[in-house]
Amino acid sequence: MTNLPPIIADWFATKGWSPRAHQLDVLNSWEQGASALLIAPTGAGKTLAGFLPTLTDLIEGKHEGLHTLYISPLKALAVDVARNLTIPIMEMKLPIKVETRTGDTPASRRARQRTDPPQILLTTPEQMALLLSHPEAARMFGSLKRIVLDELHALVTSKRGDLLSLAIARLSVLAPSMRITALSATVARPDLLRDWIGQPAPQAPTHLLTAQGGAQPVLSILRTDERLPWAGHSANYSHRALYDTIKDHKTTLLFVNTRSQAEMLFQGLWAINDDMLPIALHHGSLSVEQRRKVEAAMVSGNLKAVVCTSTLDLGIDWGDVDLVVQVGAPKGSSRMLQRIGRANHRLDEPSKAMLVPSNRFEVLECEAALEAVAENQQDSEDPIQGGYDVLAQHILGMACAAPFFADDLYEEIQHAWPYKDLPRAQFDRILDFVATGGYALRAYERYARLRKTGEGMWRIANPQVAQQYRLNVGTIVEEPxxxxxxxxxxxxxxxxxxxxxxxxxxxxxxxxxxxxxxxxxxxxxxxxxxxxxxxxxxxxxxxxxxAQSADPKIPSYMGGKFPLSTYLAQRVRRIMDTPEDWPKLPDSVSDWLRLQQFASVLPSRNSLLVETFPRGAQNYLVCYPFEGRLAHQTLGMLLTRRLERARARPLGFVASEYALAIWGLGDLSALIRTDRLSLDDLFSEDMLGDDLEDWLDESALMKRTFRNCAIISGLIERRHPGKEKTGRQITMSSDLIYDVLYQHEPDHILIQATRRDAARGLLDIERLGHMLRRIRTHIVHKPLDRISPLAVPVMLDIGKEPIFGEGRESAMADAADELMREALAGRDS
Incomplete structure (x- = not known):
């Protein structure tokens, strides 16, 4: 068995603790020269496990320079881990230097770290890319022994993970003996993540370690006598019940899925805060100073509650948090488990959490999440294939550090898991794009960023290229x-x-x-x-x-929305298809499902229900795929094109997380009944071929996606020394370049990257394809003479006026009542 150095063993003893088995397993893996993926529940001491080999190594022998690099998906998490790591180091009186490096770190300290790094540096993927672009990178990282990747599951499903993988591939060249310890609490497919961290050093073993135990979380769904909304995401009905719940607990974290929801919930709680409870707000658009102030107040136990977004749902230990509230459906069981772990952040004590559905469909989703968490079922996403725009950024960064041979860089890049299968021809095309802008742009000097030396090496064209790269590095492209x-x-x-x-x-x-x-x-x-x-x-x-106003507007942020996971969608369909489970639902929801049974039919778990009915001068088609808003929006776009060809005269569509409604002037029921419109043909998989291509050619979505790819690849720069481009300037530049490339070089590497991004991120093509295959020959058509009860929520979204505050809630409630009366009119109960 691995023995701890006496100084660490004594420290454990003074705390009355014993090292856990999985913590010693990580240390043992390190001593065997292996990398490791540790999967352990929240509160199991993952962070200490990750740093135990580092502390042991530094105690047993003097080490000059950087020893361990800790990489976090969040700046706040890096700062929190640094604080929690510094305490035991000070208590053990160890001469170990720990520092953080994020976008908030003073420029003077960041400059000093390149030549005089600490022994332990805690940072983010963006700062890693920045450090590796400097000529000092080889000297700074040559002494590196370990990399600790925290909350790895949160990185590998995005372009930040691509950037991180490329950075690690470079580190494996600069420090060939370095090993990786990855930490995560929520992983659906551990073998994939193990391969991800093992790719940079395939000659060394990678151990998969798991922690046993952990108290089962205590979960509930808010029950209230208040009327449950039919649609919307504000959850205003719950504010009084939430306020009373906050009063009954030490510290409550209230998670929401978007920043606008955070603002609404915070304002709603303050409006009824008669006891002047210290309640704070935390989301990514607030200033750094305000976020740090909230975090410090939480650590010191001075807050009763914090309304927050995903900025606080990873790994941070917030002390006395004894309740987590998820307002709005969680969208995924892994995300819910991650957030639940913020309460009672200790392995042997159960976390306590409460789900607050915003509308009636979300009740079903919350029930599905409750079941999934109880069974510890994970639905985290798999690592993704690498983006061409990220690779272009990395190639430029490597040239900023030092000239390179293309053969050497290609071999190195293949040690990054997302790019392990990248064809050489594609690499050469991306390199040519970085060097010249590609065929259609090579005549413009400003796109010439690399030059080839007489020895065949690639170097930057001029020093300004490196300056611009470092100002614009990163893959997070928010709206301007x-x-x-x-x-x-x-x-x-x-x-x-x-x-x-x-x-x-x-x-x-x-x-x-x-x-x-x-x-x-x-x-x-x-x-x-x-x-x-x-x-x-x-x-x-x-x-x-x-200002003072009774009806202020609520900003609508473009980012921060999560798709409903496929796993939860399957469970929602099963609940609807299992009437014996309905008694556990609120009466208003179970009654609603029974009314749907009476007035129409319910969707079954393996088929697609399509309802058609007239209303006013128009006709409607409503279907219930339960595949998330992105997939439904894409389906709506493609179906309306097909309905136009069938002369069904569609006018528009609206999509929710659960349903899709299309309306038009043609009698859809009659067209289907007389076989002039086949539902099997309408929902055929081939819509993802030419129909999709034709729509993409016409869509503004492609230009918006291209803008992001152009920014990440470095073709369009957001920042210049002393100034920053406005969103309008960036959009005009990217639109102009897109038009040129689309006309003269439609297979340009950035056009390819744009199509891949649109299919994966904005259109959810893969998920839509799975759905179309699942329902093939399993479509149930129900012609009706009026709207059905199940269609009420999605119909409320048609023609919705931008009403805010209580007026919006009241208007939607009145509209829902009218639609339900219409649905049940003339039907015997």
Whole structure:
């Protein structure tokens, strides 16, 4: 059995602890010269397990330079781990230097770290890419022994994971003896993740380690006498019950899925906060100072509750959190398990969590999540194939560090799991794009970023290329952001501000630029938990002042929405298809399903229900795939094209997470009944061929996706020394380049990357294809003379007006009542 150094063993003893078996297993793997993937439940001491070999190694022998690199998906997590690691190091009086390096680290410290690194450095994938682009990288990382990858499952399913894998492949060249320890609590397919970390050093073994035990979490769904909404995601009905729950616990984390939901929930709780409970807000658009202030208050136990997004759902130990609340459906069991683990962050104590559905369909999803968590079923996504735009960014970064031979870099890149099967011809095309911009752009000098030396090596064309690369490195492309600056308050009249904009004021955070194009001067909206008025906009800054308003707008953020997982979708279909399970549902939901049984039929778990009915002057087709909004939106786009060809005269469609509704002037029931429209043909898989290609050729979505690929690849730069492009400038540049490439080089490497991204991220083509195969010859058509009860939620989304606050809730409730009366009119109970 592995023996701990006496100083560490004594430290465990003074705490009254004993090292856990999986912590010693990680140490044993290190001593055998192996990498390891440790899968352990939240609170099992994964972080200490990851650093135990480092502490042991540094105690037993002096080490000059960087020894261990810890890479986290979140800046806040890196800071938290550094704090938790520094405490035992100080208590053991070890001469070990620990530092963090994130975008918030002062520039002077980041510069010093390149030449004088600490023994343990905690950072993010973006900072890794930045460090590797400097000429000092070989010297800085030559001493590296270990890499600790925390919450790896959260990285490998995105382009950040591509960037990380390429960085690790480079590190395996600079430090051939380094080994990896990866940590995760939620992994559906461990073997894939083990292969992912083993790819850079295939000659060394990679051990799969698991921790046993862990108390079963205690989960519940909010039960309230308040009326459960038919649709929407605000969950306003739950605010009073949530407030009472917060009062009954030490510290409550309230997770939501989007930033706009966070703002609404925070505002709703403050409106009824008669006891002046310390409740805070935390999401990615708030300023760094405000987020750090909230995090410090949580650590010190000064907050009663925090409303947050995914910014706090990974690994961070928040002390006295004794309840996690998920407002809105969790969308996946692995994500729910991850968030549940924030409560009672200890292995032997059960985490306590409560789910709060926002509408009636979400009740079914919450019940499905409850079952999945109880069975410890994981539905985390698999690692993805590498993006061409990320590889282009990496190639440029390597040239910034030092000239390279193409053969050497290609061999190195194949040691990154997402690129292990990359054909040489494709690599050469991407290299040519980085060097010249490609065939259609090579005549423009500004796209010439690499030059070939007489020895056949590739180097940067000029020093400005490296400067621009380092300003723009990374794969996170949000909607164009602007700073929101608070200026001095002034007098208000009917919610309008008057007079000139005041000087000074602090930055509240950042918001997506497009939102302000919908506002007029004086319009009020919520940001950072307070109501502000729009005063004006100049360059990349928006000016706001504090305001008072009964109906402020809620910003609608483009990012932060999660798709319903395939696994939960299957469980939702099963619940609907199993009436004996309905008694556990709220009466309003079980009654709704029974009314659907009476008025139409219910979707079965293996078929697709298609309802057709007239309403007013139009006819409707509503189907219930339960495959998530992205797949449904794509299905709607393709079905309307087919209905046009069938002369069914479609007018539009609307998609939710659970259903799709299409409306038009043609009598769809009659067309299907007379075999002039075949549902099997309508929902045939071949729609993902020419129909999809034709639609993509016409779609603005391709241009939006191309913009992101162009930014990541470095073709379009967001930042220049001392200034930043506006969203409008970036869009104009990318649209112009897209048109040129599409016309003159339609197989350009960035056009290929754009098509792959659109299929995977924005259209969910793979999932849609699985659904179409699943329902083949299993489509149930139910012609009706009026709307069905199950169609009410998705029909509420048709023609929805942008009403905010209580007025929106009331309007939707009235509309739902009217639709239900219509659905049941003339039917005997």
């Amino acid at each position: 952001m602007v700073k929101v600056r608070l200026v001095r308050s002034r007098s208000f009249k009917k919610g309008q501000t008057t007079g000139p904009i005041g000087r000074g004021g602090r930055v509240l955070g950042e918001m997506e630029e497009y939102f302000f194009g919908t506002l007029a001067i004086g319009d009020t909206f919520m940001f950072g938990g307070e109501i502000v008025a729009f005063e004006g906009m100049k360059d990349n800054e928006v000016y706001v002042s504090r």
